[in-house]
Amino acid sequence: MEGVDYLADERKKAEFDVNEMKIVWAGSRHNFELSDRISKLVANDPGFSKEGRTMLPRKELFKNTLRKATYAWKRIIELRLSEEEAAKLRHFVDEPAFTDLHWGMFIPAIKGQGTDEQQKKWLPLAYKMQIIGCYAQTELGHGSNVQGLETTATFDPQTDEFVIHSPTLTSSKWWPGGLGKVSTHAVVYARLITNGKDYGINGFIVQLRSLEDHKPLPGVTVGDIGLKFGNGAYNTMDNGVLRFDHVRIPRDQMLMRVSQVTREGKYVQSDVPRQLLYGTMVYVRQTIVSDASNALSRAVCIATRYSAVRRQFGSQNGGQEIQVIDYKTQQNRLFPLLASAYAFRFVGEWLKWLYTDVTQRLQANDFSTLPEAHACTAGLKSLTTTATADGIEECRKLCGGHGYLCSSGLPELFAVYVPACTYEGDNTVLLLQVARFLMKTVSQLGSGKKPVGTIAYMGRIEHLMQCRSDVKQAKDWLKPSAVVEAFEARAARMSVACAQNLSKFDNPEEGFAELAADLAEAAVAHCQLIVVSKFIEKLQQDIPGEGVKQQLEVLCGIYYLFLLHKHQGDFLGTGYITSKQASLANDQLRALYSQLRPNAISLVDAFNYTDHFLDSILGRYDGNVYPKLYEAAWKDPLNQSDIADGFHEYIRPLLKQQLRTARL
Ligand SMILES: CCCCCCCC/C=C\CCCCCCCCCCCCC/C=C/C(=O)SCCNC(=O)CCNC(=O)[C@H](O)C(C)(C)COP(=O)(O)OP(=O)(O)OC[C@H]1O[C@@H](n2cnc3c(N)ncnc32)[C@H](O)[C@@H]1OP(=O)(O)O
Numbered sequence: 001m002e003g004v005d006y007l008a009d010e011r012k013k014a015e016f017d018v019n020e021m022k023i024v025w026a027g028s029r030h031n032f033e034l035s036d037r038i039s040k041l042v043a044n045d046p047g048f049s050k051e052g053r054t055m056l057p058r059k060e061l062f063k064n065t066l067r068k069a070t071y072a073w074k075r076i077i078e079l080r081l082s083e084e085e086a087a088k089l090r091h092f093v094d095e096p097a098f099t100d101l102h103w104g105m106f107i108p109a110i111k112g113q114g115t116d117e118q119q120k121k122w123l124p125l126a127y128k129m130q131i132i133g134c135y136a137q138t139e140l141g142h143g144s145n146v147q148g149l150e151t152t153a154t155f156d157p158q159t160d161e162f163v164i165h166s167p168t169l170t171s172s173k174w175w176p177g178g179l180g181k182v183s184t185h186a187v188v189y190a191r192l193i194t195n196g197k198d199y200g201i202n203g204f205i206v207q208l209r210s211l212e213d214h215k216p217l218p219g220v221t222v223g224d225i226g227l228k229f230g231n232g233a234y235n236t237m238d239n240g241v242l243r244f245d246h247v248r249i250p251r252d253q254m255l256m257r258v259s260q261v262t263r264e265g266k267y268v269q270s271d272v273p274r275q276l277l278y279g280t281m282v283y284v285r286q287t288i289v290s291d292a293s294n295a296l297s298r299a300v301c302i303a304t305r306y307s308a309v310r311r312q313f314g315s316q317n318g319g320q321e322i323q324v325i326d327y328k329t330q331q332n333r334l335f336p337l338l339a340s341a342y343a344f345r346f347v348g349e350w351l352k353w354l355y356t357d358v359t360q361r362l363q364a365n366d367f368s369t370l371p372e373a374h375a376c377t378a379g380l381k382s383l384t385t386t387a388t389a390d391g392i393e394e395c396r397k398l399c400g401g402h403g404y405l406c407s408s409g410l411p412e413l414f415a416v417y418v419p420a421c422t423y424e425g426d427n428t429v430l431l432l433q434v435a436r437f438l439m440k441t442v443s444q445l446g447s448g449k450k451p452v453g454t455i456a457y458m459g460r461i462e463h464l465m466q467c468r469s470d471v472k473q474a475k476d477w478l479k480p481s482a483v484v485e486a487f488e489a490r491a492a493r494m495s496v497a498c499a500q501n502l503s504k505f506d507n508p509e510e511g512f513a514e515l516a517a518d519l520a521e522a523a524v525a526h527c528q529l530i531v532v533s534k535f536i537e538k539l540q541q542d543i544p545g546e547g548v549k550q551q552l553e554v555l556c557g558i559y560y561l562f563l564l565h566k567h568q569g570d571f572l573g574t575g576y577i578t579s580k581q582a583s584l585a586n587d588q589l590r591a592l593y594s595q596l597r598p599n600a601i602s603l604v605d606a607f608n609y610t611d612h613f614l615d616s617i618l619g620r621y622d623g624n625v626y627p628k629l630y631e632a633a634w635k636d637p638l639n640q641s642d643i644a645d646g647f648h649e650y651i652r653p654l655l656k657q658q659l660r661t662a663r664l
């Protein structure tokens with residue numbers, strides 16, 4: 001029945017002020033009002049309808065995305081939306097498009113690596129979308145290993161130009177989003193060669209297509225790399241292939257903030273670190289961490305609402321069956337994901353702060369916090385995207401068979417999200433970057449250099465190597481100091497064990513390769529410590545709203561106790577806790593599940609998602625699942641006729657043949 005709220009009883013159980021929690025989730029009242037306004041604007045505009053998206057063939061799907069992007073741009077201009085509002089609009093339109101790479105990587109690359117003069121020339125064109133750009137780094141044969149890229153940019157002093165060339169098949173650019181069919185320009189990463197010497201990777205602005213008829217320019221071969229995982233999903237994006245045959249660009253199209261080539265062909269290195277060339281990746285990794293909580297909360301919202309609607313077994317005297325959300329196993333799979341969504345939200349907020357801070361320092365030529373910013377963005381990108389991708393898939397399973405239907409919203413969400421584990425740096429490769437940072441920190445411990453920021457705990461290494469947990473009863477696990485020390489001791493001990501094992505190798509690089517799996521685990525332990533600490537720090541702030549802080553304390557407890565349970569081997573193996581203390585942690589975890597249970601629906605309501613954004617029958621706000629599932633099935637193109645296309649060619653002859661066989 002329309003208009004009935006099937007989850008109303010669940011909502012009545014809430015023990016906290018949901019409206020105040022919405023503000024905590026959004027980060028501020030301003031953010032809440034912005035998201036609320038823009039999400040409704042998008043939901044109420046038929047131009048942004050998602051109807052039938054998963055059924056469209058690729059060409060139509062892609063054209064529909066072009067239409068939506070153009071329409072979005074028109075609305076942005078008409079409504080005079082600010083950059084912040086436009087970015088929200090993109091978020092709620094909920095469709096990957098070339099515009100992501102234009103705004104998310106092409107423009108940031110020019111801003112971060114271009115000189116003032118270059119920015120003055122290119123940014124106004126890009127801001128007005130009079131040129132459309134992408135980020136062309138990865139090649140067919142080289143992705144993770146950026147220093148291994150093969151595309152060349154050779155300086156020709158005769159003409160004051162660079163010659164951009166793809167010398168081999170494996171040097172073809174491969175994957176850049178927006179490249180295949182839309183971009184007119186790209187920031188291309190290529191080996192800079194001048195006076196016969198290779199100076200390694202640099203960025204160059206290269207025009208690819210005519211601004212008149214959109215034809216590829218001479219010497220440019222460009223196209224789409226083909227269909228990707230999932231129906232619809234990331235196939236709205238034209239990930240592309242690109243080859244250059246001696247394409248000439250003016251010298252001033254090399255991005256020259258980090259290094260320059262003079263008119264005479266002399267290579268000059270600025271006094272900024274070369275790693276700034278990787279700055280766009282650091283920026284995007286930070287945005288990916290912020291986005292993880294969006295994707296995970298969405299899946300969790302669907303699975304939580306559906307788990308309250310769905311009933312199986314346990315009917316007494318003909319009464320209703322049990323809501324599946326009341327099974328402890330369901331809670332043990334679902335509630336840690338709900339807690340993770342909140343945890344990632346807060347660590348994302350913190351990382352944004354760290355990134356802003358490092359950017360301000362870089363502008364003042366202070367590069368001291370760059371290594372930490374790199375380690376944090378790389379590690380947290382890896383940790384949060386792995387957990388989110390796994391979490392979305394778990395939410396699908398939590399919804400049983402119906403979770404497998406596209407109308408649940410979960411298959412598409414998974415297919416769109418899962419490449420986040422690979423793009424912007426493969427998650428294992430990124431963990432190994434964190435491990436290098438940790439090993440460097442451990443090796444410098446005796447040098448008098450005091451570790452600061454997220455590795456400050458290493459400064460107390462002697463204590464952390466010896467201390468033991470003083471937990472005596474389950475509720476002792478609610479003490480923040482007990483928890484932080486446990487996670488610090490585990491991370492420190494795992495790093496030190498790796499460093500000790502590394503020191504047994506004559507060649508450190510050989511040792512690093514041999515111990516890579518242990519090093520990646522140490523990196524995970526360090527990153528989990530960051531997430532736990534930032535959640536606990538959040539709780540130390542003044543949080544208004546009846547019961548809001550208490551709910552966050554429950555969620556925080558579930559987050560760290562679930563991790564402690566899952567990684568018990570680390571905590572026990574490093575000798576910080578006993579098996580009795582591990583078992584007490586588990587008792588406390590179960591108690592927290594019971595405290596969370598009556599608040600579960602309201603905790604996902606606090607995400608404030610519209611039904612348009614969720615795009616899930618199982619996650620509908622009103623819980624009216626079954627009639628809507630039934631209705632949706634009949635919209636499938638297969639159900640447009642009672643008799644299937646192909647009946648006369650294939651089914652009928654088969655049936656006839658069976659009849660003949662039966663008569664024999
Ligand atoms: C339809 C609707 C439309 C609506 C439209 C509306 C209009 C829109 C309006 C607004 C919209 C806004 C929208 C914005 C959306 C934004 C979304 C963005 C979406 C993004 C989508 C993603 C697409 C994917 C892109 C990509 O994947 S790009 C390619 C990424 N590639 C990688 O990540 C490669 C990974 N590899 C590396 O990073 C490196 O090779 C390495 C693994 C780090 C190793 O590098 P190497 O040089 O070999 O280094 P080392 O020797 O290991 O280290 C040397 C040294 O450097 C330090 N280091 C390394 N990296 C960094 C770094 N990044 N920063 C700082 N330092 C670094 C390292 O620690 C070492 O240091 P030490 O010497 O001190 O030890």
Ligand SMILES: Cc1cc2nc3c(=O)[nH]c(=O)nc-3n(C[C@H](O)[C@H](O)[C@H](O)COP(=O)(O)OP(=O)(O)OC[C@H]3O[C@@H](n4cnc5c(N)ncnc54)[C@H](O)[C@@H]3O)c2cc1C
Nearest residue numbers: 135136137138142143144175176177419422423424425428
């Ligand atoms: C949807 C999508 C969009 C993308 N968009 C863009 C874009 O806009 N622009 C762009 O330039 N690129 C883009 N990429 C490319 C992306 O950045 C790369 O795919 C990514 O960096 C991983 O590199 P790779 O493909 O070379 O993986 P590989 O490095 O070949 O990884 C393969 C396997 O090897 C392992 N491995 C590799 N090196 C090591 C190591 N040193 N130690 C241990 N294990 C290792 C990895 O863990 C992985 O399991 C995109 C990719 C995808 C999937």
